[in-house]
Amino acid sequence: MTLRVLGIDFGTTYSSMATLDPVSGRATVLRNAEGEEKTPSLVYFGADGTLVGTPAQNIMLEDEEEAAWVFMAPKRYLGDGDFVRALPDGRVVTAVDAVAAILTKLREDAEALHFGGPVGPVVLTCPASFGPSARDALREAAARAGLGDVRLVEEPVAAGHAGLRDQGQRLGNVVLVYDLGGGTFDAAVLRRVEDGYRVVVAPRGLDRCGGEDFDRSVYRWFDGAAREEHGRSFDASDGSFNSPVLRACRMAKEALSSKPKVTLRGVLAGQRHKQDLDQATLEGLIDERIAATVRLSKDLADAADRRGHAIEHVLLIGGSSRIPLVTRQIVEALTEPRGLPEPLRLGATDFAVAMGAVYALVALDDMAPSAGSPWRVRAPGTVFRDVDAPWCPEMVVLPRGRFQMGSPEDEPGRSNDEGPRHWVEIGYDLAIGTCAVSFAEWDAYAPRGSERYHPFDHGWGRDDRPVINVSYEDVQHYLDWVNDRLGLTGREDRYRLPSEAEWEYACRGGRETPFWWGGSITRRQANYSGDYTNAVKWLGEYFKRTVAVRNFVPNPFGLYQTHGNVLEWCEDTWHKDYIGVLTDGSALVKKSSPIRILRGGSWNDDSRNLRSASRNWFPSATRLSWIGFRVARTLIS
Structure with missing residues (x-):
């Protein structure tokens, strides 16, 4: 280059x-x-x-x-x-x-x-x-x-x-990055792949958790001691921090990475004040913030485990990661219980x-950009949240590609509305929710007792089960709330429902078989009802209700339960076949139609309705215990 x-x-x-x-x-x-x-x-x-x-x-x-x-x-x-x-x-x-x-x-x-x-x-x-x-x-x-x-x-x-x-190879193939810098903490899990590296769990972080915050904790401790001894504060007349004293606190904190004790000095109304600061005192001042970073790192490692990416090493990045307490807590809570080597720090950490x-x-x-071509916003396979908050959907970036939408005429269980089979080009950067939206995510938008719609869960549980009993109109109100919180209202890259073409492309995960894993299905692979076409009978449990959104393994694109559990709303209105449809991934919407398309099959469906090409429809106001949704975003350069 x-x-x-x-x-x-x-x-x-x-x-x-x-x-x-x-x-x-x-x-x-x-x-x-x-x-x-x-x-x-x-x-x-x-x-x-x-x-x-x-x-x-x-x-x-x-x-x-x-x-x-x-x-x-x-x-x-x-x-x-x-x-x-x-x-x-x-x-x-x-x-x-x-x-x-x-x-x-x-x-x-x-x-x-x-x-x-x-x-x-x-x-x-x-x-x-x-x-x-x-x-x-x-x-x-x-x-x-x-x-x-x-x-x-x-x-x-x-x-x-x-x-x-x-x-x-010293780091292995899967590494957890622990980045504790001056103002924020961030963590990510990367996996080595053939053409580079890819993010396998959405990066997460903590605001106002870094060296600057530790400096201020030391400053307040030092200032408190000065107040007790002299009855005055180091603070400026407007109540702000005294810059030379704050700088001295930073230097003392950094020195304690290699020394057991340092002496802080400051001038207060012409009088010199000094105070010894040792590692134990510093650790007492910052212990809870460090513990929060380690808890988040452990959560990220657990999430990687669930995706089949067990971490092999922890990499320490950022100047504040030099604090001895960081290594001790990571070893005790993360690497030692997993039998991993001690965390590794790069020579060029800063x-x-x-x-x-x-x-x-x-x-x-x-x-790598070529003349006139835009850059990719995120690499395919990258898992991310727009903000590190439980209400924000976890997304995965899909590769651009071309696929045949619909089913071949000889596919068992096929319906006429699945043809004619045709090529569709997803020539843009697209992210899809890794899972159907959960009750936990919905309840952040509509907690019990609020004026917003709070759907019934039939006593099956909420939390990580997919939200159900939501209509297309209900979903639009939820999306308005998410976009408003993220500042995406009215933008091209706002959260929305996927088009039917986008949904099938994501569901297939690059495969042409009836299900992303092959031509047959068992209850060990998906949550559904009757064993009919394509099914192998009596293998796996029939739950007779929804299960957690990550209950089965994800498809090659990183999406969970694209077959079964809940039917998922799409943006398209109903059309009886694919004659005259769009081939660029866009949704086909007739404003006069109140009928919307749903995909994926549910816990209440037989196996033929779980096929990648299977289509369903309901009036947009419908609320049922087997209807949910997942979200999509177009990513712009």
């Missing part, structure tokens, strides 16, 4: 950048104009001009009053449209303004010092916990900074690329995300 690829790790505390060495084929870290590999992520919006990084930091440290002109850690406020920073001269700046200034510096330094011309494709990393509004704000800042061709990659995914590339951002581009062929 001859393009000037730029990987940017935009961090809460520091930002760094990397590019691809054309000789070695390895990512290399780039220095900024100050000769640093890490640029402090803060901006000084002075009356006479704007400074970024160390120059801004120096002004603030030399004169505490200048801190009023500094926007620190703007990454924390991306996506919060209501947050602004008021400057002493009356100007107001937003997080996007500050981030754009930081990214502009990085771009200008890369072009002037390393590329000798405009940058090419830019891979910009973000936390897994960033929702659509925060990602849009980051893209806006990148556009203002003159970064035209930008692709966003989650930080733990980028770090995983760097780790798997750097360590080779730059793994920036370097991995470059590898994320070059590792997969379909990520």
Whole structure:
């Protein structure tokens, strides 16, 4: 690749950048104009001009009053449209303004010092916990900074690329990335595949859980001791943190990664105050936050197990992962119980995300842009949630492809409405829910006692069972709620129901047989009723109700229970055959028709109705105990 690829790790505390060495084929870290590999992520919006990084930091440290002109850690406020920073001269700046200034510096330094011309494709990393509004704000800042061709990659995914590339087979084939940085915690599970690496469980993260938060915990402890001894606080007159003292707290925390005890010092109204800080005290201040990161990592490892991807190693990334407590808790709760080796840390821990951002581009062929072609938003097979919250559906990215929709005339159990068989092209980036929407997800939208529709579960249980007794109209209200929460209302990439063609493409998982696994079916493979055509009798239990959404193995695309359990609403209105239908994956909708198509068969159906090509229909107001749905999204570049 001859393009000037730029990987940017935009961090809460520091930002760094990397590019691809054309000789070695390895990512290399780039220095900024100050000769640093890490640029402090803060901006000084002075009356006479704007400074970024160390120059801004120096002004603030030399004169505490200048801190009023500094926007620190703007990454924390991306996506919060209501947050602004008021400057002493009356100007107001937003997080996007500050981030754009930081990214502009990085771009200008890369072009002037390393590329000798405009940058090419830019891979910009973000936390897994960033929702659509925060990602849009980051893209806006990148556009203002003159970064035209930008692709966003989650930080733990980028770090995983760097780790798997750097360590080779030492990490095995499945690795859990534990990324504890300056402002956020992120985790992801990646699997080595033939053409690179793929995410097998949706990355997850925690906001406001990183080195900056640990610094503030130390600051409050130190400030509390000063108050007791002197009756005064280190805080500035406006109640904000004292910048030199906060910096001293950060340095003390970092020193405790290799020393048992350090001494904190600060000046309070002309008096010197000092306090010893040891590792045990620090660990007491941050223990619960570290424990939360380990619990989330364990949840992710368990989810990978359920998908058949047992982790083989844990990779530690991010400066805050150096804290000894991190390794101890991971060993006790995660690696030791599973018989895994101790967690591994890369030598270039601080730059793994920036370097991995470059590898994320070059590792997969379909990520490499050619002239005039858009970049892939996420690689096929990637599992993700738009926000790390239980109400947000888990999605998987499908590969683009072409398939024959419908059934051959000699397929057992076939109906006439399944023909004529025809080719359909899914020529766009499409994500589908890995599972039918569960009661837990629906109840987050419509809790008991709310004015929203709360469907009956027949006493079968809620939680991870598919929501049932929901009509097409009910589903539209749910989708409106999800899109509103994610800022996707009215957008091309909003959550929606799949078209009938998209549903069948996803169901088949690249196969042409009646079921994705072959030509016959048993109750050990799906939840259904009668044993008729295609079935092998008496194998497996008939549950006579729904089962959990992940009760059987997923298909080759990563989708659970595309055969059986619940019928799933599609966007199309009913049409009696495929004569004159669309062939580009779009839904065929006649506004005058109240009848909608459903697919997949249910616990109440015989096996012939579970076939990939089988079609069903009901009026859009229908609510039944065997009807549910899963969601879809078109992913835009």
